[in-house]
Amino acid sequence: xxxxxxxxxxxxxxxxxxxxxxxxxxxxxxxxxxxxxxxxxxxxxxxxxxxxxxxxxxxxxxxxxxxxxxxxxxxxxxxxxxxxxxxxxxxxxxxxxxxxxxxxxxxxxxxxxxxxxxxxxxxxxxxxxxxxxxxxxxxxxxxxxxxxxxxxxxxxxxxxxxxxxxxxxxxxxxxxxxxxxxxxxxxxxxxxxxxxxxxxxxxxxxxxxxxxxxxxxxxxxxxx
Numbered sequence: 001x002x003x004x005x006x007x008x009x010x011x012x013x014x015x016x017x018x019x020x021x022x023x024x025x026x027x028x029x030x031x032x033x034x035x036x037x038x039x040x041x042x043x044x045x046x047x048x049x050x051x052x053x054x055x056x057x058x059x060x061x062x063x064x065x066x067x068x069x070x071x072x073x074x075x076x077x078x079x080x081x082x083x084x085x086x087x088x089x090x091x092x093x094x095x096x097x098x099x100x101x102x103x104x105x106x107x108x109x110x111x112x113x114x115x116x117x118x119x120x121x122x123x124x125x126x127x128x129x130x131x132x133x134x135x136x137x138x139x140x141x142x143x144x145x146x147x148x149x150x151x152x153x154x155x156x157x158x159x160x161x162x163x164x165x166x167x168x169x170x171x172x173x174x175x176x177x178x179x180x181x182x183x184x185x186x187x188x189x190x191x192x193x194x195x196x197x198x199x200x201x202x203x204x205x206x207x208x209x210x211x212x213x214x215x216x217x218x219x220x221x222x223x224x
Contacts, residue, residue, distance in 0.1 A: 011097040014117075015199040019158035021120050022200055025146065026156040034144075035151040038168050044144060049211045051141040052112055059111045069105025075114075084118055094118065097201060109213055113204045116142045120200070149203050160198040162187050186210075 035041050062078040063070050070078065075095060079086060086094070098106055098114040106114060119142045154164045165187045190198040190206040 011093065011201070014093045014097050015201060017121060018117065018200045022146075022149065022153065022158035023156065026150050026153065026158070034147055041148050041151065045211050048141060048144060049213060051137060052208065052211065052213055055112055055115065055138065056108060059108050067105070069103065069107050070111060071105050075106060079118075084122065086118070090121075100205065109205070109208050112208055112213070113201065116145060116204055117201060120146060145204070145207060148207065149200055152203075158200070160187075160190065160203060161196060 058078075059070065060066075062074050062081075064074055064077075072095060076091065079091065094114055094117060095106065098110040098117070100110060101107075115138075119139060149160070152160050152164050152168050154167055155161075162184075169186070186206075187198070188194075189209070190202050192202055
């Protein structure tokens with residue numbers, strides 16, 4: 001399933017903030033260099049999948065009417081409980097940018113993306129003195145996801161392009177390069193608006209799919 005944005009230009013404000021955060025992380029954090037190849041990322045998929053699935057308990061706690069989505073009011077309660085202090089504008093931006101199917105409710109996979117975006121926006125990961133989400137394990141998982149993006153972002157400008165993806169996939173095994181249609185497919189799964197660039201938000205939705213949150217089966221990044 002490919003996710004689509006109804007209005008590609010609607011979330012430029014949020015994506016611009018995320019882009020700046022990623023540029024800062026690439027330049028300033030010595031901790032973001034754990035991955036040497038796409039294969040080292042794939043090895044992490046089972047661990048990432050298990051950790052992300054633990055978020056479901058939080059999701060169900062705040063889905064008060066048990067309809068499978070978190071609405072505006074439920075999200076406000078969730079953020080208050082987690083002591084995440086966001087402006088009304090920030091909450092609106094996050095809600096609508098993560099509600100990708102336009103149902104006026106955040107589903108589980110969208111909730112994972114929303115929490116990760118909040119984690120990135122709330123401050124530098126280099127500070128371990130203050131917990132941003134109240135769960136060191138979850139924060140470590142989001143740090144790993146951020147590391148994956150930074151590994152793919154070869155030119156360090158806070159967004160991905162097709163050349164980044166081709167280089168990352170082909171560096172995994174120089175003797176056995178990924179077929180061009182595989183590289184193209186993986187990139188298109190991220191590039192919703194077909195503008196040739198992928199924001200961190202777009203990347204997150206595709207990455208969750210690759211890890212296999214919904215199916216327990218990860219998607220091969222380098223094969224068919």
